[in-house]
Amino acid sequence: MTQNPPTSDLAIHADRLVRHYKMGDAVIRAVDGVSLEVPQGQFLALLGASGSGKSSLMNLFAGLDHATGGAVFVLGKDLGKMNGAEISRHRNQTIGMVFQSFNLLPRMNVMENIELPLRLAEVPRSERPARVRQAAERVGLTARLSHRPGELSGGEQQRVAIARALVNRPRILLADEPTGNLDSRTGQEILALITAINCPADGQPPTTVVMVTHERALAERYAHRMITLADGRLASDERQMKEVTS
């Protein structure tokens, strides 16, 4: 199988990406030959029904899973050729992940949750408080740093998760159904926050966002581009007339 060389202005480049699972004699085609290019600074929404392969594709971008065919390049680097330590560094430094169920550690307070990626990156202890505070300011949660996740609302918890994803200043934010556990209004607030991260008004560099969602209306409102998956394949690729900061 030949692979197209990545171009430097692409945040993500999937080349006939395949992820098949074997369950007994059956083969589950979670991702089945997906090719796509995501330019840096784009806000991409992955749409599709349950089981269409959205989350599987995102896990391949994140390096949480490995492809069984094809290749995925992130910022020009082939994830399939990285060793375990390099993949970990990719997850820690290059991307930030936000989950539907927040995945905060309940026995750590907000500050400690946000600090966790800094610990894994071995950032000196003296630098951490400022970095954590900076990330918390970006999501508007500086007043809740000493609280535990159980003391926060769903929207606040997701803000903490976004701050945790941003604290290592990643180039790409991967969000897997970030509004799935939130009410409509809070969901819109979170998406407004993600949009602000994608196109910051304060002159900070843009962050490429790939968001998995099943809410087409929200995707239409916030994303630059919508890709719909069905049975692990690209069903549609719609680009919207929105300014992409590059």
Place this chain on the structure above:
Amino acid sequence: MTVGDLAELAARNLREAVLRNSLTTMGIAVGVASLVAMLSLGVGLQNLVNRRLERSGLFDSVLVRPSPQITGRPADGFGGNPQPQTPAVPPRPLDVAARRNLEQIAHVVEVYPDLRFTADVRFGDQGRITQAVSLPSSAAGSDSLEGMQGHFFSAPDAHEMILQLDLATELAGLGHLQPQDLLGKNLTLRYAGRQPLPPSPPGAAKNAEDSLSPDEAALGFSIVSAEIPLRVVGIVDAEANQSAGGGLRRSGVYMPLDLVEKLGIVEGRDMGEVVTNSAAGRGGGYSNLTVRVDSPANIPIVEAAITQMGFAAFSLLDVTTRLREVFAILDMLLGMFGSLALAVASLGIINTLVMAILERRREIGVFKALGASDRDVRQLFFAEAGVMGLAGGAAGVALGWAIGRVIQFVAQIYLRRQSIPVENVWTVPWWLAVGGIAFALVVSLIAGIYPASRAAQLDPVEALRYE
């Protein structure tokens, strides 16, 4: 992750399941305590035996004799075994000069002769013939005098004596007294003494030589009956102490060494030399000397030096070496039994950490999603196992020490009731305390290998789906 972060996260994780982790840690503590208790007992018993042997004077001493060429008969060891080291240099007489030379050898504490002679101990107008033996001042701390009534000699040349219990009983019986009634009384000791021949006036030299027998002329002394009053300061049951491993040879009377040397007594050996007319080697010579060394470990060095000086040397070092081997085996067996409990405790660590993996499956997935490598996850579980091992080890050493104190306390009560001198049978040396903690740490880390590897190999996607 840095070591500090690992330790902090490990401690935090352990605090979360405090009851379960405390019980696991207690399991390790009990294991270490049993190990420390067993080995402390072994070490304590070994130290007890070593102390006994050292105090007996048998194992830190070298018996020096003139070489066989001087004595004209083969030198035998204690019971014929071990064989003496024979000198590789020309033999020389064991005289006062030789004694001074022996005192100069490194690690030598003292050198003294073993003087023994026949004496008549008189109480009133009756007496008993017995053997008298000299004792050096260093014998004061010997196990041989354990349980002695009275006290040791007040000075190296004091006019005092210690009586053997049997003789004291006999003598006291003469005056219808109890043996202890003799303490503080003055008894008369009669012995065969040497009297130097008077110097012959120049003019009378020929006449003087004519008046002496040829033997007297060769030996240069006359044998006369002499007596000296000695105060009884102690009564000892030498027979009981011999059975306990003491080094005191059975005799009726024990006297200060310096006093015996001043008395100029005639030893049995002197009479043998008179019979064989072999007085050529005389002049303050000794039949043997005991060389006391600062430590049994230095016996071989001193023995070699003595042999180099031209004397035959004997020691019971081989016996102590074999004894150490026996204790090494005993310690090993005790350590193995003690380690069994720690091995069981290590299963507890595995169980606890495997349970932790199940409970924290999703957390491990989050860690990996945030950039934790397999190595980070493995190290985190290792750190948790290590913290439990360290805490359990420290608690175990403390518990083992406490158990030891209780056993020591009970043992002391038992020994007192049995009228046995109280001894320390329990020792926790520093190396055992440090080693116990280190061993617990190593065992815990080994026990953590499987859970840590299992946690590190968790598929992050699967782990994040786990509810």
